[in-house]
Amino acid sequence: VPPADKMRALAPLLRSGSKIVAIGRNYKAHAKELGNAVPSAPFFFLKPTSAYITDGMAIEVPPACTELHHEVELGVVIGRGGRDIAPGEAMDHVTGYVLALDMTARSLQEEAKKAGLPWTAAKGYDTFCPVSAFIDKGRLPDPQNVRLWLSVNGETRQDGTTADMIFPIPQLIAAVSSVMTLQTGDLILTGTPAGVGPVRAGDTVECGLADGLVRMSFPVVQRRASRL
Amino acid sequence: VPPADKMRALAPLLRSGSKIVAIGRNYKAHAKELGNAVPSAPFFFLKPTSAYITDGMAIEVPPACTELHHEVELGVVIGRGGRDIAPGEAMDHVTGYVLALDMTARSLQEEAKKAGLPWTAAKGYDTFCPVSAFIDKGRLPDPQNVRLWLSVNGETRQDGTTADMIFPIPQLIAAVSSVMTLQTGDLILTGTPAGVGPVRAGDTVECGLADGLVRMSFPVVQRRASRL
Ligand SMILES: [Mg+2]
Ligand SMILES: [Mg+2]
């Protein structure tokens, strides 16, 4: 569990939020690189808020995971909650953004997909949701046209733009809120551009948003097996 | 969203909890009735806390759902959080229980299973987690030997005992906390006994725990389509 002082960098909104809703396959090039169909409607899964870490903290490789992947994503922070939010009103419910990583135990996810089982463990380990400090809405006036990038040990792996989302933010908010009520502090991860790939213990992951608006760095470490 | 006064029946613990972790196929007879293999280790998925309702409130049938199923389950409320909790210490982390329903859009879940997609929407709609008022640990001294039952329109559908769990509560807590840190107020749904089946708008669902320790009732209504 992250030290309290590091987590203070997160906005109160995020700290009090109760869910992380992550959109799958929202960039064509990423859907294709994993051999998946491009979805005809948004689909999503939950990550637990216990997975939050922030800049400088360690990303852990779970013992059972033979391939841990990075996915850099724009995170949308809900200010005013709602249910059945219309796309045309969706942006009024947004209070700001974070840069986020949707860390994924790809090996476990592939097993789950084959067996028709939930993605939850593959997406939900501790440290699997690194996020930046809160970015107020006013500081990102055009969220649908912003660069996001990620490097591993200094080598660029992902370099995309939110302009390439299949379903833009208002559609995502409408889709999620047609299933589950969105609440203040909830986070929506909007999907990842192409270039996902493995990280290993000892690696350093860096990522950024726009031109220097966010830049953060995470060491990767091995998580020890539990006493199970 | 539930009216605030009704939700006051829930313990502060539950209201401040940030996750609901639900165990799949933890009773042999239930795994078999849906044609699934009996698992060799516990697996689980997340439900959002926005799905909580309590006694007397309406369970909604989502527009996209052609078959909504009831699953009556014992819920375990975490008092003291922890990570990599050993089975032998697990019960020290439990502060009490609730009777719960893991409402499931079975038609959507079957589609998700076939497509290798997350179970999240199928398990996560608003009103999909009815729970009783909090039951202090001391009032349920033998949680592994308690009757739970459910009826629809007065006809018994599920009548099982927690003695039939494949993995008992300490193993569930150990398994979940080896993936994600458990926090105060988190709820673990421990799986459902045999007898799951459909409910429709107009039905009344009743369920109970032990001999009159809990008894609650929920009307089933149709949720209107969103403006999507
Ligand atoms: Mg992702
Ligand atoms: Mg899931």
Ligand SMILES: [Mg+2]
């Ligand atoms: Mg269940």
